[in-house]
Amino acid sequence: MRIASIFATGLIGLCGMASFASAGGTHTLVTPDDVQWGQAPKVLPTGAEAAVLFGDPSKEGLFALRIKVPAGYAIPPHTHPVHEVVTVMSGTINIGMGETADPSAAKALPAGSFIALPPGTAHFARFDEPTVIQITTIGPWAIKYINPADDPQKSQ
Template identity: 30%
Template sequence: MPDALTVIRHADRPSVTLPGGAAYQPIIGDDTGDGLPIRTGIQTSQPGYATPPHSHPYAEILTVIEGRGEAWLDGEEGVVMMEPGVTIAVPANRVHAFRVVGDRPLVTLGVHTNGKRIVNYVSPPQSPG
């Protein structure tokens, strides 16, 4: 971990396209070279977007900046509404998914409690909700 203040300018971080079409702008972690033990990024998901059920071997935290969505966690009843002012914390190794609700993009700030994004997709996919 760096021993000096790390300043990240979002305009300097390019976006990538995730499977399914969501735009993801990595801020800290993976190949950004910051040496920090977390990964953060801003994801913009268009109407109709849904993640396939998956898990991570670490906790994931999502804060909604704009739009609306639904989050699903395996083993829990129903879904949780995602909207501005809502943060969800997904436990490590728990299968989860989310989808956009409505006609506006869902913008989230994601924090992975690991410096590298690791995704374990469920095969065959489970049905959220």
């Protein structure tokens, strides 16, 4: 299985679109009107949008990233090499643990919910309504799909 660096291609340009600061001690303030959405990285299934709020997910260090998905969106089972800390900003994420996307094993987490997954935790997500999640973690961020054929970059 291959680890796909989520920002190796498409999202590096997105970093410049968002308001972000280095870890060098400057502060960052972002209002909802400041969030600038762009195409999500190609390692995610088509249809998502992303906005970097802080840091650079392609580099070592702390970052905050929002991902906006439409109703019917799904992310197949995958893992991350670092802790993943997710807050549901709006909508609902149906998240399940394990290497198989079993909808009956997913738990619906509405806006305001919090998720913290240790490195290597296999999980999947489904969204029945438009949803925005925020990921805050240490980069570089990557996704390793359990089934390499699920990696959207393979079909590009």
